[in-house]
Amino acid sequence: MGQTRRFLVFDSCGAVVHRGRIDPVQGWFKGYAARRRTAIAQDTGRFRARFPHMGWKLDKVIDWVLSEGRMLPDLDHVVGGLGKAMLEAEAPIWRIRLAIRTVHPLVTALSSAWERDSGKIDSVAASHGLDQRQEFIGSPLARIAETGRPLRKSLTDLTDADHVAYHELRERGATDYFGLPLRFVGEGGGVLVFVSDRTEGFSDQDIAGFGKIGAAITPIVEVHRLRNLSLAVAEAYLGPRTGRRVVGGQITRGDIDRIEAAILISDIRDWTGLNARLPVEETVALANRYFEVIDAAVTGHGGEILKFIGDGVLAIFPAEPDMRSACRRALSAARAALAAVPQSELRYGVGLHCGSVLYGNIGSEARLDFTVLGQAVNIAARIEALCGTTGQPAIYSQDFAEMLETEHLRLGAFPLKGLDAPAQLFAPVAAEPAKPPTEQIY
Numbered sequence: 001m002g003q004t005r006r007f008l009v010f011d012s013c014g015a016v017v018h019r020g021r022i023d024p025v026q027g028w029f030k031g032y033a034a035r036r037r038t039a040i041a042q043d044t045g046r047f048r049a050r051f052p053h054m055g056w057k058l059d060k061v062i063d064w065v066l067s068e069g070r071m072l073p074d075l076d077h078v079v080g081g082l083g084k085a086m087l088e089a090e091a092p093i094w095r096i097r098l099a100i101r102t103v104h105p106l107v108t109a110l111s112s113a114w115e116r117d118s119g120k121i122d123s124v125a126a127s128h129g130l131d132q133r134q135e136f137i138g139s140p141l142a143r144i145a146e147t148g149r150p151l152r153k154s155l156t157d158l159t160d161a162d163h164v165a166y167h168e169l170r171e172r173g174a175t176d177y178f179g180l181p182l183r184f185v186g187e188g189g190g191v192l193v194f195v196s197d198r199t200e201g202f203s204d205q206d207i208a209g210f211g212k213i214g215a216a217i218t219p220i221v222e223v224h225r226l227r228n229l230s231l232a233v234a235e236a237y238l239g240p241r242t243g244r245r246v247v248g249g250q251i252t253r254g255d256i257d258r259i260e261a262a263i264l265i266s267d268i269r270d271w272t273g274l275n276a277r278l279p280v281e282e283t284v285a286l287a288n289r290y291f292e293v294i295d296a297a298v299t300g301h302g303g304e305i306l307k308f309i310g311d312g313v314l315a316i317f318p319a320e321p322d323m324r325s326a327c328r329r330a331l332s333a334a335r336a337a338l339a340a341v342p343q344s345e346l347r348y349g350v351g352l353h354c355g356s357v358l359y360g361n362i363g364s365e366a367r368l369d370f371t372v373l374g375q376a377v378n379i380a381a382r383i384e385a386l387c388g389t390t391g392q393p394a395i396y397s398q399d400f401a402e403m404l405e406t407e408h409l410r411l412g413a414f415p416l417k418g419l420d421a422p423a424q425l426f427a428p429v430a431a432e433p434a435k436p437p438t439e440q441i442y
Contacts, residue, residue, distance in 0.1 A: 057089040058209045065216045075100070075224045076112045076121045082217070083114035092206060094174060094197040099141055100182075100190035100225050104232040139165050144179045144191050150211075153177040154201060169195060176201030180214040184222045192217070239304040241318075242370050253368055256360030260319035262330035262352065262400065263372070263380040264303065266294060266337070267312030269347035269388055286346060287311060297337035301329040306371055316357070316372055327354055327403035334394045335428065343393060351384025352396035354403060375418065382416040383425060392427040401426045 064085040072078050079098050086093045097113040109126040130136050140163065144151050153162075155170040155177055169177065174195050182190035192214050196202050202210075227247075234243030268274070268290055275283050294313050298305055303317040317326040317333075334350040355376030363369050383395050390411055401408050407429045413422035 055203075055205075056086075056091040056209070058212060060089045061085050061091070061209075061213055062216050065213065065220065069217065070220045075110070075221065075228075076123055078217070078220060078224070079112040079114045080119070080121050082213075083116065084119075086213075087116060091209070092196045092198040092202065093194060095169075095193075095195035097193040097195075098190060098221065099193075100221065101188050102225060102232065103229050105236045107232075110228065135164070139163050140177065140179050140193070141191050144181050145189070148181050148183075148189075150181065151177070151179040152202075152207065156201070173197045175199060178202060178207055178210055180210060182214060182218045182221055184218070184225065188225065190218075190221055190225070192221075238370055239306060240299075241304045242306060246370060251361065251368065253361050253363060253365065256358050256362070258356055259359045260323055260326075260355070261357055261359075261372070261376075262303075262317040262319070262323070262326040262354040262403075263357065263377055264298065264315040264317070264330050264334060264350060264352055265312065265377075265380045265384045266315075266334075266348055266350045267310070267384065269349060271311040289341070290346060290348060293340045294337050297333040297340065300336065301333040303329060303333055314372070314377070316359075319354075323354055324403045327352075327400055330354075330400075331394075331396070331404065331406075331428065338393050348393070349384050349387025350394040351380045351382075351387065352394065352400050353380035353383060354397075354400050355379075378418055379416060379423070382418070383423075386414055386425065390425075390427070395425050395427050398424040398426065 061082075065082070069078055069081055069085075072081055075098060079096055083093065083096045086096070093116065095113065095115045097111060099109060099111040101109050106127060107125045108128045108130050111124040111126070113122045113124075114120075115122075131142075136142050140151055140153065153166060153176075155166055155174050158166055158170055166177065174197050176196040176198070177193070178195075179191050179193045182192055184190070192210075194202070194210050196206075231243060231247050234246050237243070238246060268287070274286065278286075290311075291308060291313065294315070295305055298313075298315045298317075301317070302320075303315050305313055305315045307314050315330075315333075317330045319326045330352055334352060338350065353376055355374070357372040357374040357376050359372050361368050361370055362373065379397060383397060387393060387395055392409075392411065395411065408426035409429050411425045411427055413424050416423045
């Protein structure tokens, strides 16, 4: 057992407001929440002594942040709730904006803005390359990010040299701008912006109060950023449906559900030959184009790619609301993908089947994979392998065909590994023009 260690709690001015001990066995602060509230109350008392004429109730806003604000589900709700809390506290606020950097394959920054007049939240996801865009270069957010320091700007005496963002706010009646950097542990950070339309703008007391709010809300924003990051990584590598399950806590080995689904398996024809004939950069570019086409088709028709396997893809279409719907969507996705890239440019096959699969976590104690298993998956793979033999870009099983209300091209009976009797296989009669999806599941 370790020795009990002492700890100190400081207020934002650096004064010690509590002394206590940490129990190393239990590993938590006894009564920490109560002591933290006491520290904040004492800190607010010092603030009031320094700024006795503040015209709004800062302590009410801080209390909201630490009680209700930390329980909200996402940053949009946090920003909207903060705006409402500041209005109720009679703060001279017209607009609040929160912007954070994130890690995502498609997005580099997230922004939530609230305005008093509408009460609505405007959410923006900025794609990669933001730092090189003309509208961002030299902007208030760019300056705060570069310097790591707060930025105060009166909007009543702007010149042509000031950034267009200031002018746009001024044209809407804004008078004062204050941006505050939020510092996170490790890399990354955010910016919290307060804008007023009061004639005299913000006072020094207002600015000091915003600093207190920023300090209180930063840990909450950082938690949401980390959650967004975790979800983005999980969805990028596992897909949206599966990623949400993993982030939601379904990470135990053997945590498996049995679901009904249509299965789509596809891979590139003559991949080995392509690698032998083409430079590696060209084969990678071809593979990425193929994956983009398949992903757009699958997700556009309510399916989800579970994994890329070398030059192949495994995707499922859950039977929601029923298996007929799943099979229709899977076939529509296959047709859309095949129509997007002519076989003369890139040849690939698609195998389709339906049935019961095991959906969940498998693997070793230290390394897990979230996937689907079962005979239905194996059959789909065996069917796809026959695309080259039959010369058909898309083939499906009899079980799959029975779920459709279209004509089929009967290919005959083929032996499939794992089945006692040959399986009847079918192909679409013609590659009909791909229609936009009408059934969205996720």
